[in-house]
Amino acid sequence: MTASLQIGESFVGEGVNAAHINTVLGHREGPAGTAWAIALASPSAGHVPFVAVLRPSLPVKPMTLFVTKAAPVGDEHGLLIWGPAQAGVAAGVADAVAEGAIPSESAETHALIAAVWVNPAADDAEAVYRNNREATRTALVIGAGGLPLLDEVLAARHEPRNPFFSPSTPISKDTHDR
Secondary structure (H helix, E strand, O other), X not given: XXXXXXXXXXXXXXXXXXXXXXXXXXXXXXXXXXXXXXXXXXXXXXXXXXXXXXXXXXXXXXXXXXXXXXXXXXXXXXXXXXXXXXXXHHHHHHHHHHOOOOOHHHHOOEEEXXXXXOOOOOOOHHXXXXXXXXXXXXXXXXXXXXXXXXXXHHHHOOOOOEOOEOOOOOOOHHHHOO
């Protein structure tokens, strides 16, 4: 048994239907398994973790706990979370196993936690599905590869940006390298 955790992150898509996924994969008998069980047994208002399924009574393997980052703000948002986002996460996990990013033998021994953002303004179920599927697969590939490389992180530190913020003026390299 390896005690290592594979941690991944991916953002796929644009606008309100984009997907942002964080993954934690590890052996069921290690910290990932403990976190999985605690999270399942500890729901909070608006954040009720559930097992991702490919269809009713067919959970994806490795067993995947879907954790929402945004509480449902209404029935439509909830349906996008429990429907296309959840289906996308399950399919993305299965894709990662089929492609070898998660070894097939780990499907029976490991636990996966997927923290999932679905924008309350999302309005396209097919885009939510596609983006969550690709973001989940990509996050798992990143986690399996130990990515990003530290050199890439250090090179990007002077111009951090994300879909919600870009600094108007990059921080001078000289200012922070002293």
